Amino acid sequence: MPGKTVLFLPDKLSVTVEPGQTLLQAATKAGITLRGACGAKGVCGRCRVQVKSGRVSLSGQGRITPEEAAAGWVLACLAVPEDEVTVYVPEESRxxxxxxxxxxxxxxxxxxxxxxxxxxxxxxxxxxxxxxxxxxxxxxxxxxxxxxxxxxxxxxxxxxxxxxxxxxxxxxxxxxxxxxxxxxxxxxxxxxxxxxxxxxxxxKGPFGLAVDIGTTTVAAELVDLATGNVVATAGTYNRQAAFGDDVISRIIYATETAGGQAALREAVTETVNGLVGELLRLRGLNPEDVRAVVCAGNTTMVHLFLGIDPTYIRLEPYIPAVNMPPPVRAAELGLAAHPEAWVYCLPGVASYVGGDITAGIKVSGIAAAEPLSLFLDIGTNGEMVLGNQEWLMACACSAGPAFEGSGITCGMRAVSGAIEAVRVLPGGFEVIYRTVGGEKPLGICGSGLIDLLASLHQAGVIDRGGRFVPDQESPRVREGSEGLEFVLAWENETGTGREIFVTQADIQNLMRAKAAVFAGIRTLLANVGLPLEAVEKVFIAGGFGRFLNIRDAIAIGMLPDLPLERYTYIGNSSLKGARLALLSQAVWEEMKAIARRVTYVELSVGNRFMEEFMSALFLPHTDLSLFPSLGKERD
Amino acid sequence: MPGKTVLFLPDKLSVTVEPGQTLLQAATKAGITLRGACGAKGVCGRCRVQVKSGRVSLSGQGRITPEEAAAGWVLACLAVPEDEVTVYVPEESRxxxxxxxxxxxxxxxxxxxxxxxxxxxxxxxxxxxxxxxxxxxxxxxxxxxxxxxxxxxxxxxxxxxxxxxxxxxxxxxxxxxxxxxxxxxxxxxxxxxxxxxxxxxxxKGPFGLAVDIGTTTVAAELVDLATGNVVATAGTYNRQAAFGDDVISRIIYATETAGGQAALREAVTETVNGLVGELLRLRGLNPEDVRAVVCAGNTTMVHLFLGIDPTYIRLEPYIPAVNMPPPVRAAELGLAAHPEAWVYCLPGVASYVGGDITAGIKVSGIAAAEPLSLFLDIGTNGEMVLGNQEWLMACACSAGPAFEGSGITCGMRAVSGAIEAVRVLPGGFEVIYRTVGGEKPLGICGSGLIDLLASLHQAGVIDRGGRFVPDQESPRVREGSEGLEFVLAWENETGTGREIFVTQADIQNLMRAKAAVFAGIRTLLANVGLPLEAVEKVFIAGGFGRFLNIRDAIAIGMLPDLPLERYTYIGNSSLKGARLALLSQAVWEEMKAIARRVTYVELSVGNRFMEEFMSALFLPHTDLSLFPSLGKERD
Ligand code: FES
Ligand SMILES: [Mg+2]
Ligand SMILES: [Mg+2]
The missing domain is CATH 3.10.20.880 (Ubiquitin-like (UB roll))
Known part of the structure; x- marks a missing residue:
């Protein structure tokens, strides 16, 4: 049986896929990343596309209404092309x-x-x-x-x-x-x-690559190994996003879909190669000029990137195939680099505390610090490490990708045009915001979302449970297709000509994300019998943007109510750690020593974490005494 | 231009070669090893073949007479097939x-x-x-x-x-x-x-291979790595022999003939693979069952086997590319073994003291001995090591392959049918001999040649200079095509139906070989200012056969005149060393340490060696006081 050709509009990209492959797989192959959040199960309904011509067979309808179906709308993950088809991919599905x-x-x-x-x-x-x-x-x-x-x-x-x-x-x-x-x-x-x-x-050169393989986003730096200078930087979404929002849905896709693991490996390889191509073009270099690659990522990302079976990461007792992968040749991974270049993946600790966290420990310096310190990486997964030069203890709470701009209707990465800071004035009538680069807004990134949540609460638009207060006068609060929503920017203000808004579902998403982080911190401290105030230094990593409004993060109850001077934002410490290792053999060795030192705390053992999580699903928390500095502002 | 097909008789083997390749190259490709001794230069005249049909172009005549040429005789190294040719290869050219x-x-x-x-x-x-x-x-x-x-x-x-x-x-x-x-x-x-x-x-298994890659002969053992037992053994001539007798002519062929290095590599690879095939067939195993290979060989053999440029081994100051080659995958060498099997080549000391000698040092135990000891490997090259647990000093004298049965008209390896011991009775009328396996004689091997030389002298057939005494009565001494010769066995006694004899040239060959060995020993001792008697133990390795008549070796002046109990024959110590390393990681490491300890003495520096060599071109020596125990027998 010959392959089927799919033409994607408006991109005019045409690809041929194997019989039985879905439109979602075809789109990924074409380099179009759809917003599949459910792992291609037809549940999340985010991969909507419109079939313009040709025949597709459907293994289900999903959330498509009969009227939509009549107009050719299908879920890409459920549709298999039967002959040559032309498919329109709307902006909101990308x-x-x-x-x-x-x-x-x-x-x-x-x-x-x-x-x-x-x-x-x-x-x-x-x-x-x-x-x-x-x-x-x-x-x-x-x-x-x-x-x-x-x-x-x-x-x-x-x-x-x-x-x-x-x-x-x-x-x-x-x-x-x-x-x-x-x-x-x-x-x-x-x-x-x-x-x-x-x-x-x-x-010239030689050059090396530092790569942060995040579940949601991938970032890379091209480094001149002779000088240590970063000569170019690039970032993008992980193309694996088409197969699921978080690591769990990716593992399910890898293990339960025929060819799933290979598809995920291909998707991330193409993501990285795309970035590398961009970086090399910027500097007029060739793949052969790249002589070493250091990757940091969570354990699942690293397994999928290396083509290693991730099955048992997800099954109790949650065992990775390998925490400290041996270096592998770029050629063996199909990376756009010198074929003999070694690819080093930073060593991880456990199934849910990977090499990206080891990088964070090194970059924050907590493994060598005297005071009790806390490191938080608020990416898709939400990992944290507590400790000092004597001991290190880590855990992972599934915070979800909200703060990376994923899973939020108008969410985006902290790139040009993202709303990175926002203030909603009392009553919700007016909104002041600032975008990255001062551009017209395109969406909202992590730091903006934290501001927004704090601000909507302070402005009285949402209540302590994160629900929209009904019957508000502001025209920004309106009935959407799935309940109330709040408009941050009107059509005429934005760079896309479409409104930027948050839905009730978005807010619940953010609430769960922030609650998971706080519950993780509390559980870790409970393990050593220490109160929140014992933490003398907090280092925060994650893709929020260029800065983070700590006061707002405390106000929503994500971060503990500590003096602001105890906080430091360290940005993408995963990428920085990868670069440090690339530039220093000693750091690479040190990373292994650090990974070995960390004790992993499994949050699913016992009830503590779940209890803490439930208590944290309020703004800021059910127990207000944990947030003494917020006393004055409390309603 | 298409390839030319050559049919070899009486073997009925047919091969196709590239345009421009010689009949000698075609024969090697067909697995027929011709006796090229001069490195395919048309000088030694040993690769004679008869063209039965088809056209060849000749780049020279060599030692072929006009009558022979008329009958189709050519030197295979000078003849290039111009169309389909049929070629007869006589026994004496093989x-x-x-x-x-x-x-x-x-x-x-x-x-x-x-x-x-x-x-x-x-x-x-x-x-x-x-x-x-x-x-x-x-x-x-x-x-x-x-x-x-x-x-x-x-x-x-x-x-x-x-x-x-x-x-x-x-x-x-x-x-x-x-x-x-x-x-x-x-x-x-x-x-x-x-x-x-x-x-x-x-x-089952796993199995490993120990291989001795000699210039003239190659031997291999199949070893059960679980038990340490040798389960099969095989040996053969090195197919490189078609391209020259000794390492120098091989290097010249490798560096001065287009494709020469590749041809030599192929020849030795096919030799080894042929042996491996034989060993595996004997035990019903597959190449995949062979999981490790240890090779011992002189530096040139190892370079050619690994495909490494040997050019500078031959040029002053005689520098090998590598003395301690890193292990390499069997697949990279095209060896008949598991593709991932590592091939380890024993570490060498210098261009003319290779891993085979390191093996001998280990097997003889001299590196750990208290008494001053001498190790001699009398193969094609003739290497020796003097020393003890404190110091080790080595040199190489070009002894030639006479004692490996090569370069001698009726010489052969010490295999079934080889005359391994011989006594010529006074006057040269009668000859008593013993063959390996008690078979009818096919030729004479190293130990037999040493006996023969001593015996011919003692019987008065040759004089102290190794020249046939003229006008003898014995019918065994007769005029041959190139001077006098001595018949050891008549047509009717032999396994081939052809006479076995030694020529004057053979005897001069043996004289040079034995003189080189003695001169080497003397030069090494002179370096440390010690007399022959200071040597307390002598270990002799080489392909003589199953034993060596030391008294005869002293009588011809090859070995120093020491009490017999100081001598030990250790056979093929190169192969044994390879097996020891295969079976012991510690021995493999020890070999490297030994190789590093040895000081190499370059015999071409100064006149000492040449003077010693000239003095040793007599039976036993010009200075008879060096051989006191031979006093009574002296003429
Ligand atoms: S419905 Fe979730 S990916 Fe298609
Ligand atoms: Mg990350
Ligand atoms: Mg040898």
Whole structure:
């Protein structure tokens, strides 16, 4: 049976898929990421597309009404093309892609700290050496002479070389008159000699990649390994989003759909390769110029990226296949890099505390700190680490991707045009906001959503339970298709010509996200019998944007009511940690030591977490005594 | 231009070669090893073949007479087929192949010592382990659990695994109910996990190969790595012999003929694969059952086998590309073994003291001995090591392949039918001999040649200079095509129906070989200012046969005149060393340490060696005082 061709509009992208593959799979193949939130189960209803011509067979109707169905609307995840079809993909079914801001330095309430300096000794580097030419009385072999010289220069034995190199080594050394640049990769305690080239040649770079593979978003930095400078940055949505919002739905898709694991691997590989292509184009480089790649991601993301079976991550007792994956060649993963480049995935701790968190521990410095410190990564999953130089304890609460702009009707990443700060004036009649880059608003990102939740409550638009107060006068509060909603920006103000609004469902989503974070913190502290006030430093990572309004985050009851000076926002610490490891063999080794030190706390054991979660589903909390500083503002 | 087809008779083997390739290359391709001794230069005249039909173009005539040329005789190395040709290859132009004797235990004057026992811990092994199943409170990842368990069992960290393994690990462990056999390879200080299989499966082997890659002959043992037992042995001529007798002519062929290096690599690979096929057939096994290969060979052989440029081995200051080659996958070399099997080449010392000698040092035990000891490997090259537990010093003298039965008209390897001991009665009228296996004689091997030289001298057939005494009465001394020759066995006694004889040229060949050995020993001792008598133990390796008549070796002036009890014959110590390393990671590491300890003495520096060599071109020597025990027999 031949493949079926699908033409996507308005993009005019055409792809051919295997018989039996869905329109959702076809869209992913075409590079169009649909907003599948349910793992392609036909439940979330977010992957709506309109069939313009051709025949599709449906394995279900989903939330499509009979009138819509008559007009050709289907759920892409339930529709299989039967012949050549043309499909229209509306804007609202897409995860929009924007280029991440290269400049992250604007002032804000709580801006990101800069990464600590480390001595530059990257996982891949070039070392210029001059070998003593051999004589009858110094007749060491060429390879032995090379490795001896490298050792004199402080490179780490044992050395390792492929046969392509060894085979030409005698000629190369003599043609270069014994002055060569040696390309070295640090791999598992050994040094691989990847190349020996004349020192006189044109030696640009080498370059490396730091990649943060988030469940929702993927970000990458192109780094000059000779100087340690980041020369380009890019970010986008993870194309896996088409197959589910969170790690659990991805694992289900991987394990219960035929070819699912391969499809997820392809999706993330293409996401990363897309970013790499963008970065290389920016700097006029080729994939071969990328000589090392460090990836940070949660355990599920890393498994899927490496093509490793994630089944048991989801099943009690929640066991990953591997926490510390050995380095693997870029060629084996199909990455757009030098085929021999090693890809290093930062070591993780457990099924729900991955290498991205190890990165955060390193970047925040809590593993070396004296005061009791808390690290929070509020991404799709919501992980946290409590501890200091003596001990480290971590847990994960399923916070959901709300603060990454996903799962929220008008949510978006913290890129140009995202509302990053917002204030709703009393009564909800007026809204003041600021967007990233000062552009016309396109949507709202994490930091904006925290502001919004606090502000809607303070303005009296929503009650302590997060429900819209009925019968309000403001025209911004209106009846939508699924209940009340609040309009932040009218059609004429926005960059898209469509309104930006939050629904009741969006607000419940945010409430659950913030409650999960607070419940996690409380549970971790309860484990060591300490109160909230014992925490002397809090480091917050996540994709909120360029800054985070801590006062608002406390006001909604997401963060503990501590003096503001205890808080530091460290931005995307996963990406920063990946870069630090890329630039320092010592940091890479340290990451492994850190991962081994962390004790994992499984929140599903016992009732504590669930009780804390239920109590936190209020603004700020059922127990107001936990938020003494909010006393004055309380209603 | 299409390839040319060549049919070889009487073998009836047909091959197609590229335009421009010679009949010698065609024969090698067909598996017929011709006796090219000059490196396919048309000089030695040994690769004579007769063109029966078809047209060849000749780049020279060589030693072919006009009459012979008229009858179709050509030198195969100078003849290029121009269309389909049929070629007859006479027996005398071939290196005959025989199966090596499996039994080496017959008594003899000086029989080989058995290999010292070592604790069994092979470079590849299977380890049965039971993992503690994970629980919520013991949530270590699968791979971490596996490596932790292996470490508890004494396996060496760091561990390493390929992604094929990691990808299926979760399923395999659970299906096997956590009881698995783990396949482990020791590679450069780390342990590679090559396989994880249910412990309940059918677990034959694993098997490994020990290979001695000699310039003239190649020998291999198939070893059961679970028990340490050798289960099959085989040996043959190195097919590279078609391209030259010794390492120098091979290097010249490799570097000066287009495609020469590749042709030599192919020839030795096919030689080894032929042996492996034979061994596997004997035991009903497949290449995939071979999980580790250890090769010992001189530096040139190892370079050519690994496909590494040997150019600078031959050019002053004689520098190898690599003395300690990193392990390489069997697949990369095209070896008939499991594609992931590592191939380990024993570490060498210098361009002319290779891994075979390191093996000999280990097998003889001289590196750990208190008394001053001498190790001699009298193969094609003639290497020797002097020293003890304090110091080790080595050199190489080009002894030539005479004692391996090559370069001698009726010479052969020490296989069934070879004359291994011989006595010529006074006057040269009668000859008594013994053959390997008691078969009718086919030729004469190294130990027989030493006996013969001593005996011909003692019988008065040759003089002190090794020249035939003229005008003898014995019908065994006769005029041949190139001067006088001596018949050992008449047509009717032999297994081939052809006479077995030695020519004047053969004897000069043997004289040079024995002189080179003695000169080497003297030069090495002179380096440390010691007399011959200072040597307390002598270990002799080489392909002489199953034993060596030391008294005769002293009588011809090859070995120093020391009490016989100081001598031990250790047979093929290169092959034994390869097997020891295969069976013991500790020995493999020790070999590297030994190779590093040895000081190489370059004989071409200074005149000493050449002077010693000239003085030793007599029977036994110009200076008879060096051989006091021969006083009574002296003429
Ligand atoms: S309904 Fe299609 S992905 Fe959820
Ligand atoms: Mg993240
Ligand atoms: Mg040898």
């Amino acid at each position: 995860l929009t892609e924007h280029r991440v801001l290269l400049e992250e330095r604007e002032s804000g309430v709580l801006t990101a700290i800069e990464t600590a300096e480390t001595s530059l000794r990257p996982l891949f580097g070039r070392r210029l050496v001059t070998l003593a030419p051999p004589t009858l009385s110094d007749n060491t072999d060429d390879y032995g002479r090379l490795t001896w010289t490298l050792q004199q220069h402080g490179e780490r034995a044992p050395f390792w070389a492929g046969y392509a190199l060894l085979r030409s080594l005698p000629r190369v050394l003599r043609e270069a008159n014994w002055q060569v640049a040696v390309e070295l990769a640090a791999v598992e305690g050994a040094t691989e000699i990847q190349g020996v080239i004349p020192a006189s040649g044109d030696l | 290196l005959t192949e025989h199966r090596v004797l499996l039994e080496e235990r017959e008594s003899g004057v000086l029989t080989a010592i058995e290999t010292a026992e070592t604790s069994l811990r092979p470079l590849f092994g299977r380890r049965l382990v039971t993992l503690a199943p994970p629980t919520l409170s013991d949530n270590t990842d699968d791979y971490g659990r596996l490596t932790w368990t292996l470490q508890q069992h004494g396996e060496r960290a760091p561990f390493w695994a390929g992604y094929a393994l990691l990808r299926s690990l979760p399923r395999v462990l659970r299906e096997a109910n956590w009881q698995v056999a783990v396949e482990l390879a020791a590679v450069e200080g780390a342990t590679e996990i090559q396989g994880v299989i249910p412990a309940s499966g059918d677990l």
